[in-house]
Amino acid sequence: MTTSTNGKFDRTPLIAGNWKMNMDHVQGITLLQKLAWTLSDARHDYGRVEVVVFPPFTDLRSTQTLVAGDKLKVEYGAQDLSPNDSGAFTGDISGQFLAKLGCSYVLVGHSERRSVHGESDELLNEKLKAAYRHNLVPILCVGEGLEVRQAGDHVLHTLAQVRKDLAGLNAEQVSNLVIAYEPIWAIGTGEVAGPDDAQEMCAAIRAEIADLYDDSVAAKTRLLYGGSVKAANAASILGERDVDGVLVGGASLDVGEFANIVRFEQHLVTD
Numbered sequence: 001m002t003t004s005t006n007g008k009f010d011r012t013p014l015i016a017g018n019w020k021m022n023m024d025h026v027q028g029i030t031l032l033q034k035l036a037w038t039l040s041d042a043r044h045d046y047g048r049v050e051v052v053v054f055p056p057f058t059d060l061r062s063t064q065t066l067v068a069g070d071k072l073k074v075e076y077g078a079q080d081l082s083p084n085d086s087g088a089f090t091g092d093i094s095g096q097f098l099a100k101l102g103c104s105y106v107l108v109g110h111s112e113r114r115s116v117h118g119e120s121d122e123l124l125n126e127k128l129k130a131a132y133r134h135n136l137v138p139i140l141c142v143g144e145g146l147e148v149r150q151a152g153d154h155v156l157h158t159l160a161q162v163r164k165d166l167a168g169l170n171a172e173q174v175s176n177l178v179i180a181y182e183p184i185w186a187i188g189t190g191e192v193a194g195p196d197d198a199q200e201m202c203a204a205i206r207a208e209i210a211d212l213y214d215d216s217v218a219a220k221t222r223l224l225y226g227g228s229v230k231a232a233n234a235a236s237i238l239g240e241r242d243v244d245g246v247l248v249g250g251a252s253l254d255v256g257e258f259a260n261i262v263r264f265e266q267h268l269v270t271d
């Protein structure tokens with residue numbers, strides 16, 4: 001999964017669309033079908049650039065039916081999971097249920113979960129372990145708020161999150177992990193971290209993983225950037241050496257825009 005079939009990249013680029021709390025299941029399958037048609041018209045090679053969408057929980061069954069019925073190559077996942085597998089946890093969703101619905105990925109620790117739902121690093125560590133129990137690949141989201149950035153503490157803050165969230169995970173698990181650096185000040189604000197910022201943070205996270213595990217693990221972990229990614233800025237961010245993909249919010253709800261992000265290689269500046 002993490003060995004690239006795309007010669008330009010060390011790791012297979014991953015373009016992920018987080019729909020957040022948008023799109024009911026009828027709207028969701030329409031969006032997904034249009035995306036698949038657009039990418040198929042453009043002869044998109046999913047082996048070169050992987051595509052994953054994160055619909056709301058209530059869309060997942062229809063997503064599974066559409067993907068299986070039409071043999072789509074777009075993958076899908078959930079926006080959250082419970083740290084528990086079953087039991088008296090009203091309103092929670094088990095990783096076991098997500099696996100049964102054909103999910104490949106699951107988001108863990110999105111900043112909106114950390115802030116709106118007060119999720120702690122200890123809880124996120126439990127959620128990562130739950131994802132691995134059910135063979136779901138977690139996309140762990142980390143990143144700092146504006147005040148931390150202005151104080152110049154963004155690297156320290158983000159690496160502390162990485163260390164706490166990964167506690168107790170083994171090398172094989174972390175080799176398969178995806179980490180998305182999403183600075184909170186750039187989410188939904190139109191304020192995008194520049195390619196240099198994305199590279200600085202992804203390089204720092206990779207170095208931290210090399211420190212915690214070893215170079216071979218760090219060479220496999222995929223690192224994404226998220227925060228106001230659009231077709232117009234995706235290629236420059238994805239051109240950075242340590243950035244292996246993007247986690248897209250608002251722009252993933254627009255088929256043309258998201259398909260253009262998936263096809264970012266057309267806009268890569270080659271030197």
Ligand SMILES: O=C(CO)COP(=O)(O)O
Nearest residue numbers: 018187188227228249250
């Ligand atoms: O939170 C995000 C993706 O998870 C980013 O959202 P936007 O792309 O809308 O800024």
